Ligand SMILES: Nc1ncnc2c1ncn2[C@@H]1O[C@H](COP(=O)(O)OP(=O)(O)OP(=O)(O)O)[C@@H](O)[C@H]1O
């Protein structure tokens with residue numbers, strides 16, 4: 268892989284990865300680009316095919332996996348999720364820094380590739396807070412919520428493994444978490460870009 272180092276955001280479902288990513292793309296959307304994953308899960312209200320995910324059937328996804336079109340894929344909460352080679356190449360073709368939002372299995376798979384990203388884990392302050400966030404988000408059935416919480420308990424334990432992540436952000440105060448994210452991203456972004464004035468100068472601040 269050529270170009271600047273990609274960025275991997277991981278962490279339990281409900282910890283706040285998408286929220287932080289949305290803030291980043293709103294402020295620095297011409298610097299960073301989101302790697303649009305494939306998933307077999309159903310779209311949530313407001314999700315658009317090709318934007319949040321490429322929503323596909325299990326058959327379609329399995330065929331593409333078998334054809335070697337994915338860098339990594341994983342089964343999460345009863346669905347397949349995966350990063351296609353094309354998704355990463357599309358971002359790199361725009362000369363943007365590629366950001367992947369993937370689970371812990373994906374992190375372990377990416378570690379075996381030549382992508383060499385920065386690995387960031389986003390964690391909630393506690394499992395209780397995580398559960399409240401997931402319930403308040405109102406996207407999960409009780410069954411899916413329990414699966415996600417069980418996976419989250421494992422994720423919270425394993426993410427502390429030395430060397431697995433370059434940074435663990437505990438997302439309690441959202442603005443503080445965002446500042447920590449911007450601070451580490453200054454290491455991969457072009458010099459000066461991650462300054463607080465950049466979004467205003469680009470007319471990207473609301
Ligand atoms: N610091 C925070 N304080 C309070 N609520 C938060 C905070 N960060 C995110 N949230 C809320 O928590 C919920 C979960 O956040 P989000 O959807 O970003 O999580 P996620 O890690 O992307 O989850 P998933 O892996 O399922 O996509 C959202 O409703 C979001 O608005």
Ligand SMILES: Nc1nc2c(ncn2[C@@H]2O[C@H](COP(=O)(O)O)[C@@H](O)[C@H]2O)c(=O)[nH]1
Pocket residue numbers: 277278279280284304305308339340341343348349350368369370371372373374
């Ligand atoms: N290994 C991968 N994990 C992925 C990918 N895209 C998303 N995810 C992870 O799935 C869960 C659930 O996401 P949700 O949108 O259903 O809430 C979350 O932890 C994501 O990080 C992927 O391409 N590969």
